[in-house]
Amino acid sequence: xxxxxxxxxxxxxxxxxxxxxxxxxxxxxxTIQRVWWIHIRKRLFKLLKHTICAAEHCxxxxxxxxxxxxxxxxxxxxxxxxxxxxxxxxxxxxxxxVFKIFCKSVGQSNxxxxxxxxxTSRSEAAVDACKxxxxxxxxxxxxxxxxxxxxxxxxxxxxVATIRDYVQYVSYVDxxxxxxxxxxxxxxxxSLENFPRAMMLYDIMDYAQSGKLSARLRMExxxxxxxxxxxxxxxxxxxxxxxxxxPAPCLTTANLSTAERMLARTISExxxxxxxxxxxxxxxxxxxxxxxxxxSSSSDRSRSDHSLAEKESLFSDEDWEQEAVRLxxxxxxxxxxxxxxx
Numbered sequence: 001x002x003x004x005x006x007x008x009x010x011x012x013x014x015x016x017x018x019x020x021x022x023x024x025x026x027x028x029x030x031t032i033q034r035v036w037w038i039h040i041r042k043r044l045f046k047l048l049k050h051t052i053c054a055a056e057h058c059x060x061x062x063x064x065x066x067x068x069x070x071x072x073x074x075x076x077x078x079x080x081x082x083x084x085x086x087x088x089x090x091x092x093x094x095x096x097x098v099f100k101i102f103c104k105s106v107g108q109s110n111x112x113x114x115x116x117x118x119x120t121s122r123s124e125a126a127v128d129a130c131k132x133x134x135x136x137x138x139x140x141x142x143x144x145x146x147x148x149x150x151x152x153x154x155x156x157x158x159x160v161a162t163i164r165d166y167v168q169y170v171s172y173v174d175x176x177x178x179x180x181x182x183x184x185x186x187x188x189x190x191s192l193e194n195f196p197r198a199m200m201l202y203d204i205m206d207y208a209q210s211g212k213l214s215a216r217l218r219m220e221x222x223x224x225x226x227x228x229x230x231x232x233x234x235x236x237x238x239x240x241x242x243x244x245x246x247p248a249p250c251l252t253t254a255n256l257s258t259a260e261r262m263l264a265r266t267i268s269e270x271x272x273x274x275x276x277x278x279x280x281x282x283x284x285x286x287x288x289x290x291x292x293x294x295x296s297s298s299s300d301r302s303r304s305d306h307s308l309a310e311k312e313s314l315f316s317d318e319d320w321e322q323e324a325v326r327l328x329x330x331x332x333x334x335x336x337x338x339x340x341x342x
Contacts, residue, residue, distance in 0.1 A: 046225055050238060051201050052086045058242040061084075080104075081104050082101055085100055085102060086099045089187065101185060115181070117181065155169070204217065224240065
C-alpha cells in the first residue's frame with residue numbers, strides 16, 4: 001500500500017490560478033447574457049410579426065378609424081379599392097410599426113388635383129394667382145419649389161427619364177405635403193393608443209415598449225412562438241392575436257376551501273354590520289335634515305300665502321274703489337239729465 005502523499009499549494013500559485021479564471025468567468029457570463037438577449041429579441045420579433053399580419057389582414061379598418069376617422073369614412077366609398085400595408089421602421093430594436101394607404105379605383109386610376117401641376121408658369125392662371133396671393137407669397141412659393149428641386153432632383157413629371165426616376169418621383173409625391181403639391185400619403189407611425197385594448201395586439205405592443213408580459217400574453221406565448229408547420233397553424237396564430245379578450249371570471253365561493261369560505265363569511269358579516277351602522281347613521285342625519293327642510297319650507301309657504309292674501313285683499317279694495325267712483329259718476333250724470341228734462 002502506498003502512503004498518503006501530502007500536496008502543498010502555495011498562496012501565490014492559488015491566487016494566480018484564481019486570477020486567470022476570473023476573466024474566463026466574465027467572458028462566459030457575457031456570452032450567456034448575449035445569447036439570452038438574442039433569444040428574447042427573436043421571441044419579440046416573432047410576436048411583432050404576428051401583430052403586423054393580424055393588423056394587415058384582419059383589423060386594418062379598425063386601426064384606420066382610430067388613427068384618422070375622416071380617411072376611414074372616405075374609404076367606405078364602394079368605388080375605391082384600398083389596402084392598408086404595415087411595415088417595421090426605426091434604427092433601434094424593438095422597431096415601431098408604420099402604415100400606408102394604397103388606393104385604386106375600379107376601372108380607372110385616381111386623379112389628384114394639384115395647383116402646382118394644373119397652373120403652369122406661363123398661363124394666365126399664374127398671373128391671377130399672383131394677384132390673389134400677393135407678390136410676397138408668390139415669390140416664397142417659387143423659392144420653395146427651387147429648394148425642393150435642388151434637394152430631391154426629381155420633383156416633376158418632366159424630370160422622369162427612367163423607371164428608377166419614376167419610382168423616386170412617386171415616392172416624393174407621396175411624402176410631400178399637400179401645400180407643396182404632393183399627396184401627403186406617407187408612412188405614418190402607430191402608437192400604443194391606436195391598437196384596440198381588448199385584443200392581444202395591445203398586449204404585444206405594450207410588451208415591446210415596456211418589457212412587461214401580461215397574464216393573457218403569458219398564457220398564449222407557447223402557442224404564438226410555435227413554428228407553423230402548415231397554413232392552418234399560422235392562421236390560428238393570427239386569429240389568436242386579433243381575438244377579443246374575454247372578461248375575467250368572477251370569483252365564487254365554490255372554488256374556495258372550507259377555511260377560506262369561513263374567512264370570507266366572517267369578513268362579509270363584519271362588513272355588513274359596519275354597513276348597517278353606517279346606513280343607520282346616514283338615515284338619521286337624512287331624517288333630521290328632511291325635517292328641518294320641511295319646517296322651513298312650511299314656514300316659507302305660510303309666509304308666501306299670507307303675502308299673496310294681502311296682495312289679493314289690496315287688489316280687491318282698489319277694484320271696489322274704482323267701481324264706486326264709476327257708479328258715483330254715472331249717478332251724477334243721470335241726475336243732471338233728469339234735471340234738464342224737468
